[in-house]
Amino acid sequence: MSKTFKILSPTAILGYGFPEESFRKAMEESPDLIAVDAGSSDPGPHYLGAGKPFTDRTGVKRDLRYMITAGVKNNIPVVIGTAGGSGAAPHLEWCRQIILEIAAEEKLSFTMALIPADIDKKVVHQALDDGKIQSLDFVPELTHSIIDETTYIVAQMGIEPFQEALEAGAQVVLGGRAYDPACFAALPILKGFDEGLALHCGKILECAAIAATPGSGSDCAMGILDETGFTLKTFTEKRQFTETSAAAHTLYEKSDPYFLPGPGGVLNLRNCSFKDAGHGQVRVSGSRHEETPYTVKLEGARPVGYRTLTIAGTRDSIMIAGIDNILVEVRKSVEKNLSINPDDVKINFHLYGKNGVMGAMEPEPDTTSYELGILLDVVAPTQEIADSICSLARSTLLHYGYDGRIATAGNLAFPFSPSDIRVGLVYEFSIYHLMEYTPDIAFKFYLEKVTPEGVVA
Structure with missing residues (x-):
């Protein structure tokens, strides 16, 4: 029997919610990972520029309470990407405080890793001088004055910082701005599953049941990785995955149907296939990851x-x-x-x-x-x-x-x-550019021992 890895994505974005019944049914399948993409640049530049979340605190705390309580009590890692909606320092701290409140209220103890995504302006200035920054399509060239005028600058981290935090023993990982699939794909890749399949699975799971029919960002979805592909499923009779819905969401927010770039590589989907697996499930195979020069996308407002x-x-x-x-x-x-x-x-x-x-x-x-x-x-x-x-x-x-x-x-x-x-x-949005990855922008995590009484030094 081939080994599998089950990834539970409870909601499209923290704060969007999910039915308790769906979450409990998903937990009955003993997932290996609970992960959520907590943010997006879709709501516009205000939230990054102002350092404010775009989701409601009550909703975020409700979602996290289910996820962290279930994860800690069942020894399942919980990984969160793009904390607070935009993933800058104030967003990371905002989400951290919510988690500490949950730990106190639910009497939980666990090790938490925090991974800031902020990039020092001096690093960006130097990279611009060194010719290591390039504009994305339809984006003006970056200037030093724009860098100075920008309030927060973040970079989309890939899977590596999440993997390092998990290897260090973190049970809950709270990341700043991240490549959307990274929080889903980091652990299974670390466990030896195929990088292309894991990243493609994460690409679909980032929006949870939005990729199902009828789609909903407020419902759970699961991806089950194996050695040759992955299977998508939901936990309510109201919605199901179809070949069309899974394929369509693969194209979501992408300009090229075959090549999906990310930090350090590109997903090649030319040989990808989507097949009905029955019972509202779809099996996906053929996705490949190809390495490219490692760049990260900078965002700023x-x-x-x-x-x-x-x-x-x-x-x-x-x-x-x-x-x-x-x-x-x-x-x-x-x-x-x-x-x-x-x-x-x-x-x-x-x-x-x-x-x-x-x-x-x-x-x-x-x-x-x-x-x-x-x-x-x-x-x-x-x-x-x-x-x-x-x-x-x-x-x-x-x-x-x-x-x-x-x-x-x-x-x-x-x-x-x-x-x-x-x-x-x-x-x-003032910065929406690619920068070559260098040791100066290494995403360094730090660990906190969280207890019901607070953080132990």
């Missing part, structure tokens, strides 16, 4: 201004018909009245019901909506300037006398009062 916004709607067919020209004239009026330099301020109108999602890329030019939702979004150097511009733009649009207007009162309907919403500091 910098502040670019302050935001104020207003939400409004219109149901006037005359205004809707002429909305493009109306917004041009409103913008001109505001810029003139406040002597605004357009290069210093962004005034954006998002028209939901017309092109609010696609913007200028919207392929349907004609507006057939009988109503439009208008989101006025202003970003300026200070919050006060953003407030002033938003206020004037909102009132100008509210009373603008466009051609053919019949009403003499307001043009807009506001769902909220006050109408203007201060959002605060705005960030943009």
Whole structure:
């Protein structure tokens, strides 16, 4: 009988939740690893730039309570990647504090490894000077000034730091920003399972049951590795894996259907196959890992201004018909009245019901909506300037006398009062580049002995 390795992925991201029944059924199969990818850059740059989590603390603690309690009591390693959503130092500490609370409340003792992913700006400056940083597609070249303006810089770690922490005796591993499949694949690869199969399995499990049909990021999934492939399964009759769902999720967030790059290598899927294994399960085989020069992806965000916004709607067919020209004239009026330099301020109108999602890329030019939702979004150097511009733009649009207007009162309907919403500091992704791996950026872990009374020195 061939050896197997069972990986339980309870949820797509910590805090998204999972049914208790699914988790308990999965635990009945005695998994060899409980792992979760706790973050993503999908929610945008604010969370990395501000050092804030994008998932709710109560939800994260609920998920971790199940995972860590089951893992520690059953001697199953628990591995977490991209702690706190973005994986920088404040996110790692935020998640660490939650784990310490759980240990106290559940009377648990275990060894925990923490793996920071932060990269010193001096290292990035030097790498830029040495020509060891390259831009990804459609990303501007990196500059020293951008490095200085960036608040937190993290690098996506691969499997090696997780493996080192597990070999050192960690029962719970809390990692900073990580390559999504790494927290799932590190231990089975360490145990001798094929690297290509383990990484591909991790690629699918990173989003848990999203890869099933119907997909859900709030449900458990399991990958069972063996010597020649892996099998995917769920723990509820509501959803199942299919050949199509597993193959489709393999392509998720990838531009190439055959080659999926990661730290130190690429997954070659040219000979990969997906076969129905019955009972809502799918077997995957043929995935290969090929080594490449070792690079890590750097991520960082910098502040670019302050935001104020207003939400409004219109149901006037005359205004809707002429909305493009109306917004041009409103913008001109505001810029003139406040002597605004357009290069210093962004005034954006998002028209939901017309092109609010696609913007200028919207392929349907004609507006057939009988109503439009208008989101006025202003970003300026200070919050006060953003407030002033938003206020004037909102009132100008509210009373603008466009051609053919019949009403003499307001043009807009506001769902909220006050109408203007201060959002605060705005960030943009400033670093999204590949850097050659050197000893200067080695991901070094440290161990903590966690007890119900706290951390033992």
